Amino acid sequence: MSFVEQFAAAARNSAATVERVPRTAEAIASAVERLLPPGARVVVSDPRNLPVELFAACARLPGVFAERSRSALAAADVGVTEAFAGVARTGSLCVEVDAGCTGYASLLVRLHVAVLAEQNIVERPGDLFRADRLGGEGLRRNFVFITGPSATADMGPLVRGVHGPHQLHILLVRGAGTASSPPAQVLA
């Protein structure tokens, strides 16, 4: 099994949803748009790893707001961020928390949509602590491994959606040079 397949299977096991999309701004924006509930307030956090242009079309979606005050971010329903790495074995995303509002956009919302480039999937969590993986980015960034939506078993049965997102959707984008790949497809 490739890292991508392993990642998608493990992420689904953690109750995330996974979708593979072409590496174009339009494809990402239309995938996000399909997920938006009517009237949703959406915060889009610019990527630092992927080219900023890839998120440009998202910024024009209905409901997207630019205000960065406490009241505005606390009222957001959907957050779109990048994930600079993924972990095949556990289906975890690595999202920066100390880069503009990425931390908030992945935390305060009910639905977190994370965009991950397939070539940034490593085998295991420990790879984020190695200088020879991802150019050592994992050793330098302030980030969080995100594995599924927030959850608790403290109230008896397992409940998904506690202080953080209730739902986690992962958009896997192909590596550079595959911009003309077929339309969005859901992994089997």
Added chain:
Amino acid sequence: MTGHAPGPDSPRAVASKRDRRNLLAAIRMALRVESAAVRHNTQTFNRGRYAAVAALPDYDALKDRARGIKELSIKRLPELVTTLEASVKHNGGCFFLAPDATAACRYISDVCRAAGARRVVKGKSMTSEEVGLNRALEAHGMEVAETDLAEFILQAADEQPSHIIAPAVHYSRERITALFQRVFRCAEPLDTGEALTVFARERLREKFLAAGAGISGANFIAADTATLVLVESEANIRMTSLMPPLYIVIAGVEKLVPTRADLAPFIELLAASGTGQPMTSYTSVISPPLNHAPVLTAGPAPPPRQFHLVMVDNGRLKMRDDPVMREALYCVRCSACLNSCANFQTVGGHAFGGETYSGGIGGAWEAGTRGLESARFAELCTGCSRCVPQCPVRIDIPWLNTVLRSRLAQQDARAPGVLGASPQKQFFGRYDAAAKWASRLAAAVNAVSALSITRVALEMLFSVDRRRLLPRFAAHTLRESAPRKPRAAAAAKRVVLFADVFTNYHSPERGLATRRLLSAMGVDVVVSDPSPDGRASFSQGLLDTAAVQARATAALLKDYLDEGRDIIVVEPSVLAMFRMEYRHLLDRPEESGLLAELRARSFDPCEHLWRLLQERGLDPAGVFPAAGDPRVNRLFLHAHCQQRTIGAAAPTEALLRACGFDVVSSQVECCGMAGSFGYKKEFYELSMAVAEDLFAQVRRAERDGPRTLVASGTSCVEQLQAGFARKVFHPMELLAGMVQAGAITEE
């Protein structure tokens, strides 16, 4: 949300175990109120852990690496603290090393007051529980909101944690509903986990947005970069570290590792060993303050972020100087030792725990941070050893508890008006001596011990519970019954059957079956003289006696080893002494060779037979044709706890299956008898409550017809007999009757 005064039977009232009466009251309370929820939750974690670590292809290598990093970190601790301080300051934060609880509380209160923070949100932190931080902050007029949902429950109930990672593990959904309706006076039904979660989330979201300070603990801290690892699933720690302008972390100094790269094995092991997930929902890896995430405000100019790291000593550096308790500093607080413990699964940490820390590892922590007397609950560690293979940093937790019991016994013996160890400890600890004399008058002793007057006397003198059947003494011991060596001169295999106390005096038939069976396989078997192996005294914490006995037994067996004989040990708890505990007793440098020989060349009878069959290429089903008779080939096999830990249970099950038996195996960690534990009056109810899981599994397995009960351990046999009042067989007894003489070929 203020707590109500604790009633005499509330968890808070029995939190301190300095007084042994609190321990016994806590057990009664836990069995009555908390047992069902604790059992369900811990057993769910336990099953999850087995699955999660099985999915780690390099589990053992990860454990070795984690252990190595911890050993090195504790060794270099003072130097790492200095490095950490520089790293925190380099990142723009403040650092404080708190020598004790009072200093930690004072520092944090001062920081909050200086920042004008009136409202504080907190993530779960056992260290803050240890130092009593909430009370200190509230005394300064601050409002403290626990935001981990389990801690939110405990704050509402005014109770101490009952588990180190799931502090409200003793609460069922129904009890949470009742609690919330009472404390928050809410009219909503709150009758589902979702409704309760939404209720708490909404209350706490407001607190997060209004908080002036956030306080959390940390799972690991890398000294070189001041990087924190924060493991959680609810996202309350993410909120705590990100939302307020002031973030304070309080953690014990033992959480330090040298470098950020050293965090890797712990991140892969922690969740798997704890909740049994590959990863929890969120594992933050951050070096605060998070200067590039602007503090959210109503206005346009965000204040600068502030970060304070408070490292707590509070007894830890003393633990570091204690050659035994130093091991506890390696603990990563995963809770595997709690979840894999049969006693813990049955009563939880309000009984098997102190004011903060609980479970097998909790004794060392309460002793280290509060004082030896606070570790009295370590009595609930029976030494079953099931936690040992589960610990990701390979701490010998039963050994810590044995030493704690020994130190407590010594301290108690020095108390005014007390002479030596308690009569109960003396009785169980020197059981071999009693058995030796009783056995000479077996018939009379058996008759007398059945008398109710005897049981009353035993209960009064030694607290031996009168509801327990006492093991009967055999008319002839194993040593007396075994023929004096008519040696098969040319035998290729030669062994000595060790006449352990239990087999020799109580169950010689198990030893005789073993001798007969191995002889039929062409093995030259001699039976040793009986010798106390030290297990009984070891388990009572009488370590000097245990060492003397261990040395005598080792000397006895050395002659046989030198003759080229391997050692067969029928009683698994005795075999476990040789393989696990003797390293603590035979601790002189010149004893290391004999110790290694004993460990490598002692075998459980089934383990030995399984090897023999494989070496000779014999099909077990040919030698022991069990498949033939469907009336007798249905078994329920219960593996002894220590037998499982030392790896002797798997060959037993493999052998029986290979013979063609239809085997259902018990899935419990321990039967609850655990040597003398279940005989003690004060622990009888707990022992039987633990056994209920095993009994239920037998009943389930027998829904489609009866099964023969099979167990290798004496304690397990007694416990199963207490439940089912019928003969329980040793595997050797089953097989000895079946040997097909013609099927065995000599080498």
